Structure formats: C-alpha cells, structure tokens
Amino acid sequence: MMLQYFKGLESGLQNAIQKGQASPRKLYSLEIARLGTRLYSGQDKVAWCGITAPFDVLNAMGMTSCFVEFIGAMLASTGVVGSFIDETDQIGYSSDSCSYHRAVTGATMKGLMPVPELLIGTTSPCSGGLAVLENIASHFNKQLFVLHIPQDESISNIQFLANQIREMVNFIRHITGISLDMDRLRLAVEHTNKTRELMVAVYDFAKQVPSPTTNKELSNFGIVMALFLGTEAAVHIAKSYYDEFEKRVKSNSGKSNEKIRLMWIQNRIQFKHPLESLLADEYKACIVVDELNDITWEPIDPNTIFEDIARRSISIPFNGTIQNRVKHLQKLAQEYKIDGAINPCNWGCRQGTGARGLIEDGLKEIGVPVLNLEVDCIDSRKFTEGQLKTRIEAFIEMIDARK
Amino acid sequence: MYYLGIDIGSLSCDAVIIDKHENILAASVVPTGAKNKESIARVTDDVLRSAGISKSDIHGIISTGYGRDRVEDRLGAVTEITCHARGIKALIPNTKLLIDIGGQDSKSILLGQDGKVIDFAMNDKCAAGTGRFLEAMARALQVDIDDMANLDTGANGTLTISSMCTVFAESEVVSLIANATPVNEIVRGLNRSIASRTVSLMKRIAPDPLGMVVAMSGGVARNSGVVRAIGDLLGSKVFVPDSPDTVGALGAALIAKEKSNGRR
CATH class of the missing domain: 3.40.50.11900 (Rossmann fold)
Structure with a gap:
C-alpha cells in the first residue's frame, strides 16, 4: 500500500515537473516520495532512526534512513492513520499519548513498516520516540544503537557524542559489512x-x-x-x-x-x-x-x-x-x-x-x-x-x- | 438607522437591535435546536417585531457565535470573544476581566481601557464547566436548570465534586444522590467545581485578578449560585448585567454600527 502510494506520488510529481510546473515545494515533495519509495522498495538497507541522528553520515554509508515520526506524518496526510492508532490500544498505549508514535507502532504491528537492517535511536528530543524504536527493534528482532545526546554544548559533551557517532559507524559496519568511505x-x-x-x-x-x-x-x-x-x-x-x-x-x-x-x-x-x-x-x-x-x-x-x-x-x-x-x-x-x-x-x-x-x-x-x-x-x-x-x-x- | 447583532450559540440563539445612538431597542433569546437557520429566522423576526421595524430598516448585521457563518446578508462575522468584550464594555464600562460561560465553552477575556481584547483563554479539549455540564447535572438531579441558581441555599459547602469530566461528574452526582446527600450540598459542590475551573482559566491571563472589575456574561451567568461561587473563590464581586445572554449579540450590533460607519 505505502510503496504504491509513494510510487504514485513520485510519478505524479515527476510528470508535473516535466510539464514545467516545477516549484521548490514540488521538488521537496518529490524527494520525500523518492525516500518513501526507497524505504518500501525492499531493496535498500533501511535504518529507522531518532530525529537527531546524523543523516549525512548515514547517507554517506548508503543507508536509507528516516526518523520514525515521518511515517506517522505520512499516514496522517494520507488519511488512513485511524486504524493504525487504534491498533496500539490493544497493547496498552494510552489514548492520550503521542499519536505520531502510536501510528508508527500500529503500522509496525500491522506489517506496514519496512523491515530495517538496524535502528539508530536518539535520546533527544523525546523518550517516546526512543521507546517506539525499542519496540520496533524488538518486533523485528533487529539491533538498536542509541546515541545519548547531551543536553548542552560543552567540549566534553561534544567529544562524548562524537565518539558515540564513531561507534555508530562501527556498529553499522558490523551489521551490514559496509565501511565508511572517508572520501x-x-x-x-x-x-x-x-x-x-x-x-x-x-x-x-x-x-x-x-x-x-x-x-x-x-x-x-x-x-x-x-x-x-x-x-x-x-x-x-x-x-x-x-x-x-x-x-x-x-x-x-x-x-x-x-x-x-x-x-x-x-x-x-x-x-x-x-x-x-x-x-x-x-x-x-x-x-x-x-x-x-x-x-x-x-x-x-x-x-x-x-x-x-x-x-x-x-x-x-x-x-x-x-x-x-x-x-x-x-x-x-x-x-x-x-x-x-x-x-x-x-x-x-x-x-x-x-x-x-x-x-x-x-x-x-x-x-x-x-x-x-x-x-x-x-x-x-x-x-x-x-x-x-x-x-x-x-x-x-x-x-x-x-x- | 438600526443595527442587528445575532449570536448563534450551541444552546441559544440571541439577537439585539440598537439604534444609531446605541440604545437597545429589542433583544430576544430562543433555543438554537437542531436547525440553526430556523432559529436565526425566528430570533430575527422576534427582535424586528419588538422594535417595530422591518428588515429593510436594518443598516448592518454582524453575526457571532459558533454558527456565525450561517447568517445571510451580514456585514461580517466576528468571534464571540471580541463581541462579548465589546458588549460588556457598553454595559459595565470599567470591566477589566470578563468571564463568558456559554453552552459548550468557557472563556476569560482581559480587556484594555478601550474595550479591546488584550488576551483571552478558552477551555481546553472538553466542555466541563460549561452550560452543557450544568444541563447534564440538572438532568442527573432531576431538577429544572433554571431552578439550580438557588438550590444551594443553606449548604455548608464542604462537598467537592472531584470529577472534571462531564460524564464522570454525572456518575458522581448519581452516586451522591444514591447516598442520600442533600441536593443543596451537591449543587454547591457543582458550583464550586465550575468556579474552580473558571478561576483557573482567568488566572491564565490575569495571574492576580484581585482589584480588577470582574464581570460575567453568557447563559450560565443567570445562575446566581455559580456567580457567587466564582466571587467567593476570587474574593471579589462578580458583576452581571441584566441580560447576560445577549451581551455577545449586543457587542455584535455595536460592531455592526462601527463597521457600517467605517470605523473598524
């Protein structure tokens, strides 16, 4: 369903752009559609992530990466989010908890989330997002690496996080066999x-x-x-x-x-x-x-x-x-x-x-x-x-x- | 020249006609019911008849309330927050803080010297403490809602209705009745519950309301028990105009006059 949706969106936008109706927003939406297509293609190595993950490093390693809230937002924009949210009631989520995360969890339970190769969690900006990643990791039996994001910019904090990002690179290499090419x-x-x-x-x-x-x-x-x-x-x-x-x-x-x-x-x-x-x-x-x-x-x-x-x-x-x-x-x-x-x-x-x-x-x-x-x-x-x-x-x- | 303000609320549909000197010529309140177009027509006919004029004599109409977009031939639609502020300023000119509790929402409005809205706060995602809340409680108590104003007489006021949700509060009231709790104590508890929510809403925009002139409008202001409970909690008098239901419609009529004269 989602693959069809993203492919349809991609071709629709491409047609419009080819007909001379290019606008910045269309180009932006086209890239979103392409990301969605790659996430659901079954061909790419997918990493589900937290919002503050270093996506340029992940992109450089050839990982198709995305924060999970993106899927919640996409389900909402397509108007089908209700049934996925309802699904989470059955596993004990409070109906007052964040619907971004409930939608993603529901999509996972209903088989709508692509199977990731690995997961990169972040402790910022919210613990709810990290909990969803832990649930997804458990559901797919995949490994989760957590980046502990410090709360302020001291030199030692920066070094602490930089070292974790290096460890993240090693973690990805360990799982996928892909090394980070410095060039x-x-x-x-x-x-x-x-x-x-x-x-x-x-x-x-x-x-x-x-x-x-x-x-x-x-x-x-x-x-x-x-x-x-x-x-x-x-x-x-x-x-x-x-x-x-x-x-x-x-x-x-x-x-x-x-x-x-x-x-x-x-x-x-x-x-x-x-x-x-x-x-x-x-x-x-x-x-x-x-x-x-x-x-x-x-x-x-x-x-x-x-x-x-x-x-x-x-x-x-x-x-x-x-x-x-x-x-x-x-x-x-x-x-x-x-x-x-x-x-x-x-x-x-x-x-x-x-x-x-x-x-x-x-x-x-x-x-x-x-x-x-x-x-x-x-x-x-x-x-x-x-x-x-x-x-x-x-x-x-x-x-x-x-x- | 005459001006008409119509306030289409969830429970009542109110209208006021004023003349060019801003005198109120007629006011009417009818239940909104399921078909608000019919209520709008009925309340308009009422005020036109009372004022002894025809619709063609009306120079401008402003609508307000949740059904404000349903009024035809209007100069414009203005929210009830702005209209109540404008209306209360005409009736109680030194009002600084206005409470408006209507059928499905409650508002606190901070007014400037000129009667313009400086800030406002509205109830969040549920209708607890509104006219609907009182209706449900009157039903549970099997009393007429208009009689609730004085039903708390003689209560010692120690009972607290702890549920904020209208549905849960109704269950709580049913349990209290089953335990033979006197009705006056239950009503006092309900009034205090509404007062507590209302004062919290007021303090969001005026953390220290002591010393401010506080007025109340909207249908719930006719319930003197609720007004007293708010006053007790605030530690100051709450002023209520003679016709609190039609304050919004009056404000709309005054804005109609201003818009017709190009002042807004």
Whole structure:
C-alpha cells in the first residue's frame, strides 16, 4: 500500500515537473516520495532512526534512513492513520499519548513498516520516540544503537557524542559489512555545508517584510531537510527555494499579501485541514517562520567532522532546557518581526504541553501574544474544526485590534 | 438607522437591535435546536417585531457565535470573544476581566481601557464547566436548570465534586444522590467545581485578578449560585448585567454600527 502510494506520488510529481510546473515545494515533495519509495522498495538497507541522528553520515554509508515520526506524518496526510492508532490500544498505549508514535507502532504491528537492517535511536528530543524504536527493534528482532545526546554544548559533551557517532559507524559496519568511505563522507559534508548555506539564505529571505513565503511552502521544511543532508538532492531543493525566493524579492512579485506575521511553534498539523488557508484567505495572516526552520549550527569542518556533527545534534532547539528553547523562540520572533505565535501543543508531547506556560510567558515578555491550541497533529478524528476556528479567529482579531 | 447583532450559540440563539445612538431597542433569546437557520429566522423576526421595524430598516448585521457563518446578508462575522468584550464594555464600562460561560465553552477575556481584547483563554479539549455540564447535572438531579441558581441555599459547602469530566461528574452526582446527600450540598459542590475551573482559566491571563472589575456574561451567568461561587473563590464581586445572554449579540450590533460607519 505505502510503496504504491509513494510510487504514485513520485510519478505524479515527476510528470508535473516535466510539464514545467516545477516549484521548490514540488521538488521537496518529490524527494520525500523518492525516500518513501526507497524505504518500501525492499531493496535498500533501511535504518529507522531518532530525529537527531546524523543523516549525512548515514547517507554517506548508503543507508536509507528516516526518523520514525515521518511515517506517522505520512499516514496522517494520507488519511488512513485511524486504524493504525487504534491498533496500539490493544497493547496498552494510552489514548492520550503521542499519536505520531502510536501510528508508527500500529503500522509496525500491522506489517506496514519496512523491515530495517538496524535502528539508530536518539535520546533527544523525546523518550517516546526512543521507546517506539525499542519496540520496533524488538518486533523485528533487529539491533538498536542509541546515541545519548547531551543536553548542552560543552567540549566534553561534544567529544562524548562524537565518539558515540564513531561507534555508530562501527556498529553499522558490523551489521551490514559496509565501511565508511572517508572520501564519500567528505563529499557528503560538502553537500551538507552547501545546503546549510542556501537554507540560511532562504530563511533570510523569509524574514523580509513582506515575506516571500506563504503559509505552506516551508511547512515541515527544516525537520525533513535534515533527512536529505549530505546529498545532492538537498542542495538542489535548497537552491530551488533560494532562486524562487530571490526572484520574488527582486521582482517584488509573488509576495504574499501579508497583514499579520505569525510563528508556528513545534510541528504543523499533518493531516488536511482548513486552518492555514483560513489564515491566508480570510485574514491575510502568513506563517513566516516555524520553530524548526532555523540553522542553529556552524558549517561542518572537514577536519573535525564528527565533532561538528555532534555539536549540530546538540544544538537543535528541542534539546536542553526549556529556557534555551524560549530564548530561541524569542530570537526568531524578533528576527522575523512576528505579530503572534501559534502553539498547537500536540497531545501527549513534552515539547508541546510541558513547555506551554514558559513559552507563553517568554514570548509575552517581548510583546508577542501566543495562542495555545489543543490539537492532535496526527489523528484527524480528534480535530474539532469549529472550536479551533473560533480560537484562531479570536486571536487574529485581537492582533488586528492591536495594530 | 438600526443595527442587528445575532449570536448563534450551541444552546441559544440571541439577537439585539440598537439604534444609531446605541440604545437597545429589542433583544430576544430562543433555543438554537437542531436547525440553526430556523432559529436565526425566528430570533430575527422576534427582535424586528419588538422594535417595530422591518428588515429593510436594518443598516448592518454582524453575526457571532459558533454558527456565525450561517447568517445571510451580514456585514461580517466576528468571534464571540471580541463581541462579548465589546458588549460588556457598553454595559459595565470599567470591566477589566470578563468571564463568558456559554453552552459548550468557557472563556476569560482581559480587556484594555478601550474595550479591546488584550488576551483571552478558552477551555481546553472538553466542555466541563460549561452550560452543557450544568444541563447534564440538572438532568442527573432531576431538577429544572433554571431552578439550580438557588438550590444551594443553606449548604455548608464542604462537598467537592472531584470529577472534571462531564460524564464522570454525572456518575458522581448519581452516586451522591444514591447516598442520600442533600441536593443543596451537591449543587454547591457543582458550583464550586465550575468556579474552580473558571478561576483557573482567568488566572491564565490575569495571574492576580484581585482589584480588577470582574464581570460575567453568557447563559450560565443567570445562575446566581455559580456567580457567587466564582466571587467567593476570587474574593471579589462578580458583576452581571441584566441580560447576560445577549451581551455577545449586543457587542455584535455595536460592531455592526462601527463597521457600517467605517470605523473598524
């Protein structure tokens, strides 16, 4: 089912692109479809991973790698997630726990997850994701390597994680027989650095007032692009965004007719819903930045690859204290000149609900109002459109009245 | 020139007509029922008849409430948060903090000097502590919901209804009845339960509400037992306008006037 879905998506996007309908978002979606096809082809060596795994190293070793939450999001976007989530009730998951992880666990139980060669878990950003990987490892009787991600960037912490990444490389070689070719790694790092440079420029364009982006173009962008790091495809996608945004800024055309600038905290709602269109069409409100659409790391030095990749893993805003996260959100709010922030507070998620009050206080401190929603970002059956619409509309009316 | 505000809530459909001097000419409340289009027509006919005018005399209509998009010929639809804020400012001008408990949601709204919304908070993912909650409890107690306001008279107020969920709270009430707990104690416990949720919601946007002028609107504000319980918990008086049900519709009518005059 999933292989057919991804193949269909891939050919549909390729046709559209060949007919001259290429857009940055289509190229990005095409790469997602290709990844999905490879994951389900049965031909590739698959590694199920945590979100902060070093994907450029894995790509350099020829592993088809993906964080498991990607599958939860894909099942949600295709509208079939309900039955997979229900499946987990039978093994004792609480219905209030994270639906990303319940969906993936349900897919595993129903035989919809490709059999991995191995698994690379990460202790950040959440313990739920690691638990899912442990369940999948047990289900398929495959080995799991866990990267213990330190909470802050001290020299000893960076060295600690860098050494673990080296051990991870040995672990993969031990399981697959594939050694890490240092020339391939250096080439991957070149791609990573080029992608990074372009993404920084893309985000700088998005900061402009009005922003060249629209509500959906950079949705999930930062977190998913991490999967493609180290590949030419990532450079190609980032370059496409760069060219398009540069064109829009220079020609003063294609810019969204924005009246209100918003920041979206954590992840987007992954199933089809009308809220983003409502914001754009009814209120000229544009989501100009997502929390994870930021580069928080320096270019990778070819002489200290493992240390710099370790530093990158530690630097993601979901890692460490909530105070770090609040500072990062304040920085984004100021750089992007936002009028308000929306926090969907994904049910059962530490990042979403546990930090809610501190994030709200931190952003209010700099004059940015926050709308907290109660949303299951994966399970559309819990989506209460009328209730959410009222909250969002009232929030926009409030911001509008302040202007 | 006349202006019409219509508030289509989950339990009631309310309408207010004002004139160009912002005098209230007519107000009406009808049950929303299953067919809100019919309720909208009925409540509109009611207020037009009471005001002695025809629909063609109406200069502008603003709709609000969950069914706000169902009103035809409107100038616009505005959320109940903005409308209640605007309405209460006209009735109790120095209101700083407004509680609006409706049929399926409850809101606390912080108002600026000009009556604009500074901040607001709404109930999360369930309808505990709303009009629906009270309806379910009245059913369990086998009393008329309109009589619940004074049913807590004489209670010593030591009983706590611990369940937050409407379904579980109903079961808890049924158990208390079976244990021969006096009705006035149960009702006081329910009022305190709603008050506790409401004050938590208020403190999200106003951590220290003491000294603020607090008002309440929405259908539940007619229940003086709930209003008293909120006041007791806050340690201050809660002001309620004469017609708390129609505050949102009044706000909508005032916004209709402003929009018609190009002020918004």
